[in-house]
Amino acid sequence: xxxxxxxxxxxxxxxxxxxxxxxxxxxxxxxxxxxxxxxxxxxxxxxxxxxxxxxxxxxxxxxxxxxxxxxxxxxxxxxxxxxxxxxxxxxxxxxxxxxxxxxxxxxxxxxxxxxxxxxxxxxxxxxxxxxxxxxxxxxxxxxxxxxxxxxxxxxxxxxxxxxxxxxxxxxxxxxxxxxxxxxxxxxxxxxxxxxxxxxxxxxxxxxxxxxxxxxxxxxxxxxxxxxxxxxxxxxxxxxxxxxxxxxxxxxxxxxxxxxxxxxxxxxxxxxxxxxxxxxxxxxxxxxxxxxxxxxxxxxxxxxxxxxxxxx
Amino acid sequence: xxxxxxxxxxxxxxxxxxxxxxxxxxxxxxxxxxxxxxxxxxxxxxxxxxxxxxxxxxxxxxxxxxxxxxxxxxxxxxxxxxxxxxxxxxxxxxxxxxxxxxxxxxxxxxxxxxxxxxxxxxxxxxxxxxxxxxxxxxxxxxxxxxxxxxxxxxxxxxxxxxxxxxxxxxxxxxxxxxxxxxxxxxxxxxxxxxxxxxxxxxxxxxxxxxxxxxxxxxxxxxxxxxxxxxxxxxxxxxxxxxxxxxxxxxxxxxxxxxxxxxxxxxxxxxxxxxxxxxxxxxxxxxxxxxxxxxxxxxxxxxxxxxxxxxxxxxxxxxxxxxxxxxxxxxxxxxxxxxxxxxxxxxxxxxxxxxxxxxxxxxxxxxxxxxxxxxxxxxxxxxxxxxxxxxxxxxxxxxxxxxxxxxxxxxxxxxxxxxxxxxxxxxxxxxxxxxxxxxxxxxxxxxxxxxxxxxxxxxxxxxxxxxxxxxxxxxxxxxxxxxxxxxxxxxx
Numbered sequence: 085x086x087x088x089x090x091x092x093x094x095x096x097x098x099x100x101x102x103x104x105x106x107x108x109x110x111x112x113x114x115x116x117x118x119x120x121x122x123x124x125x126x127x128x129x130x131x132x133x134x135x136x137x138x139x140x141x142x143x144x145x146x147x148x149x150x151x152x153x154x155x156x157x158x159x160x161x162x163x164x165x166x167x168x169x170x171x172x173x174x175x176x177x178x179x180x181x182x183x184x185x186x187x188x189x190x191x192x193x194x195x196x197x198x199x200x201x202x203x204x205x206x207x208x209x210x211x212x213x214x215x216x217x218x219x220x221x222x223x224x225x226x227x228x229x230x231x232x233x234x235x236x237x238x239x240x241x242x243x244x245x246x247x248x249x250x251x252x253x254x255x256x257x258x259x260x261x262x263x264x265x266x267x268x269x270x271x272x273x274x275x276x277x278x279x280x281x282x283x284x285x286x287x288x289x290x291x292x293x294x295x296x297x298x299x300x301x302x303x304x305x306x307x308x309x310x311x312x313x314x315x316x317x318x319x320x321x322x323x324x325x326x327x328x329x330x331x332x333x334x335x336x337x338x339x340x341x342x343x344x345x346x347x348x349x350x351x352x353x354x355x356x357x358x359x360x361x362x363x364x365x366x367x368x369x370x371x372x373x374x375x376x377x378x379x380x381x382x383x384x385x386x387x388x389x390x391x392x393x394x395x
Numbered sequence: 396x397x398x399x400x401x402x403x404x405x406x407x408x409x410x411x412x413x414x415x416x417x418x419x420x421x422x423x424x425x426x427x428x429x430x431x432x433x434x435x436x437x438x439x440x441x442x443x444x445x446x447x448x449x450x451x452x453x454x455x456x457x458x459x460x461x462x463x464x465x466x467x468x469x470x471x472x473x474x475x476x477x478x479x480x481x482x483x484x485x486x487x488x489x490x491x492x493x494x495x496x497x498x499x500x501x502x503x504x505x506x507x508x509x510x511x512x513x514x515x516x517x518x519x520x521x522x523x524x525x526x527x528x529x530x531x532x533x534x535x536x537x538x539x540x541x542x543x544x545x546x547x548x549x550x551x552x553x554x555x556x557x558x559x560x561x562x563x564x565x566x567x568x569x570x571x572x573x574x575x576x577x578x579x580x581x582x583x584x585x586x587x588x589x590x591x592x593x594x595x596x597x598x599x600x601x602x603x604x605x606x607x608x609x610x611x612x613x614x615x616x617x618x619x620x621x622x623x624x625x626x627x628x629x630x631x632x633x634x635x636x637x638x639x640x641x642x643x644x645x646x647x648x649x650x651x652x653x654x655x656x657x658x659x660x661x662x663x664x665x666x667x668x669x670x671x672x673x674x675x676x677x678x679x680x681x682x683x684x685x686x687x688x689x690x691x692x693x694x695x696x697x698x699x700x701x702x703x704x705x706x707x708x709x710x711x712x713x714x715x716x717x718x719x720x721x722x723x724x725x726x727x728x729x730x731x732x733x734x735x736x737x738x739x740x741x742x743x744x745x746x747x748x749x750x751x752x753x754x755x756x757x758x759x760x761x762x763x764x765x766x767x768x769x770x771x772x773x774x775x776x777x778x779x780x781x782x783x784x785x786x787x788x789x790x791x792x793x794x795x796x797x798x799x800x801x802x803x804x805x806x807x808x809x810x811x812x813x814x815x816x817x818x819x820x821x822x823x824x825x826x827x828x829x830x831x832x833x834x835x836x837x838x839x840x841x842x843x844x845x846x847x848x849x850x851x852x853x854x855x856x857x858x859x860x861x862x863x864x865x866x867x868x869x870x871x872x873x874x875x876x877x878x879x880x881x882x883x884x885x886x
Contacts, residue, residue, distance in 0.1 A: 342856035
């Protein structure tokens with residue numbers, strides 16, 4: 085009551101509400117306010133709301149009043165074998181895809197660390213996949229793998245005489261998804277590693293050459309220490325992103341054959357928007373969020389370590 | 396002075412009365428502008444509806460009624476409609492809906508029960524009585540009533556609630572290459588190999604059962620460079636195809652046909668809570684029927700082995716000249732005849748889908764109905780409801796229905812289909828009419844998407860060779876029993 089009286093007095097003494105609001109000491113908060121409001125409405129409020137829903141029995145399909153059930157859905161989610169099966173599938177795809185991205189990205193970075201004709205144009209082309217939309221990449225690879233007229237099948241048929249259905253088996257489908265994801269994101273790993281490679285002082289290599297050290301020794305003692313943290317950063321960043329993989333899988337295989345490529349992201353989508361088990365999907369989404377937060381913390385730790393190294 | 400004061404009062408009263416009556420009865424004194432937004436899948440049957448509405452609709456009430464279509468691509472249609480309804484935005488006044496969604500959205504309180512409106516409106520009652528019973532059963536009733544029940548109990552059937560009207564009734568028929576099936580060399584080879592006649596005319600196709608269809612599959616498997624018809628195959632060529640896709644319902648629709656034709660059953664929602672899933676869904680008959688379905692995969696384009704042979708993929712492969720025949724929805728027939736999209740536009744003909752030959756020699760062609768009804772939503776004002784009913788009446792007028800049928804659509808009205816001209820309006824009309832009598836539908840209960848998704852996953856595992864037919868159906872039966880028991884639909 086007293087503070088509102090003070091504010092009212094200030095407004096009067098400053099000649100009205102608008103001059104009071106636009107006073108220099110309030111301009112900073114005023115400029116930040118729209119962003120904060122949008123952030124609250126678009127991110128924080130839905131997050132809190134869905135977190136609240138995970139403790140209630142509620143389906144968005146029905147108009148029933150939510151019924152408080154405590155931790156029932158969290159318990160149901162962690163004891164559901166289907167959820168663990170989807171986590172397992174996700175782990176297989178994440179580990180294979182990130183490993184492939186690291187290998188391909190690293191090799192590309194080694195290639196582009198050297199100067200050669202048309203390097204800039206080739207670099208631009210290699211970077212193109214990560215700039216494409218995920219949906220476009222999914223459709224592109226679906227056609228690529230299509231067994232009747234797709235390029236992969238046609239190429240295999242040249243040698244075997246028979247069409248090849250890569251997505252027809254669980255292993256083949258996982259390989260198909262991993263290749264599509266790695267194709268898109270290996271350039272990202274390459275960029276990070278390339279940044280590390282170009283930061284290595286040239287005199288170190290010159291000194292190593294005078295000492296006649298082998299290329300492998302040079303890599304071990306000079307190159308690798310400089311790119312180590314960046315590689316870790318790439319691993320963490322790509323792990324977090326691949327863990328949430330949805331678009332490419334949904335378009336390429338829709339989780340099939342059967343459920344062989346159904347990642348946890350696709351399963352949350354099914355729970356939420358096909359089965360309309362709103363509370364259960366919210367509980368599962370928060371468990372995934374917890375996993376991602378743990379990974380993000382590791383990522384931040386790696387970033388800090390890199391900053392310390394640079395300093 | 397007194398006189399002028401009274402006159403002024405009188406004048407004000409008249410103006411107030413006139414304004415009041417205008418407010419109380421909009422559209423009676425003056426035409427009202429009413430816009431109906433309809434959620435519609437983006438494909439020719441709904442595009443035609445909009446075009447024809449703009450061309451020929453005239454409101455009987457004199458209101459200015461506009462029909463706005465919100466076209467949504469098929470793959471995201473359910474999600475978009477469900478998201479709109481559940482968000483409470485109340486965007487749509489009418490919705491083209493798959494019949495399976497009825498339970499879900501009726502229970503959610505989104506689709507309007509039209510039973511009383513139909514009863515109180517002789518024109519609507521007449522329409523309902525003229526609709527094919529299979530369509531009334533699948534598209535309109537919830538809780539669902541069987542086609543036989545609707546046949547035995549014309550509108551208004553006891554203890555029955557009606558929600559929808561046919562926007563586009565669809566069935567699957569056989570699309571075939573007449574240049575190959577009516578080719579003398581091919582016919583001679585087929586006769587030599589199987590001692591059977593290669594079907595060429597519509598009447599021949601009326602006698603095609605799954606045994607003949609399998610032989611067709613074997614006969615037309617060709618490698619690039621092999622003789623085909625009067626020439627050679629310019630690429631690998633495949634005998635047959637039907638839907639075998641993991642998405643949405645793109646294998647269940649065809650597997651159900653095999654099950655019903657062989658005398659098997661799916662969980663019967665009309666007999667809740669006595670009807671069971673375990674023992675029925677995985678019965679020996681169903682297993683045999685599903686094995687029969689799986690046996691055809693070897694004669695289909697290799698995409699079937701990936702579980703991605705959905706209705707659009709098999710249509711496309713047929714149009715690109717990769718298969719001799721396909722079994723697909725009538726709704727996908729029009730692009731087949733379009734030279735811009737089809738390499739076989741001038742070589743295609745249509746017949747009824749194959750079935751199981753019974754002991755008396757006749758063929759059981761029971762199939763799973765396709766197409767969609769359209770419904771009204773519960774939040775419409777009485778004026779909007781009245782306008783929407785006008786749209787229903789216009790759409791189901793025989794003139795409109797005939798135009799629709801002449802442009803690639805189908806009518807659900809028996810009087811329209813009885814017109815001798817109907818069969819010749821489009822080349823698949825005769826087959827569609829014949830197939831319509833055999834149609835049944837999958838479940839309409841709110842749990843349908845869970846039942847369907849799990850079933851599709853298990854079918855897909857069997858299609859891609861990961862599990863056997865028995866294992867797939869056992870898993871489906873267990874899941875359905877549990878889910879439906881949890882929902883209180885099985886005791």
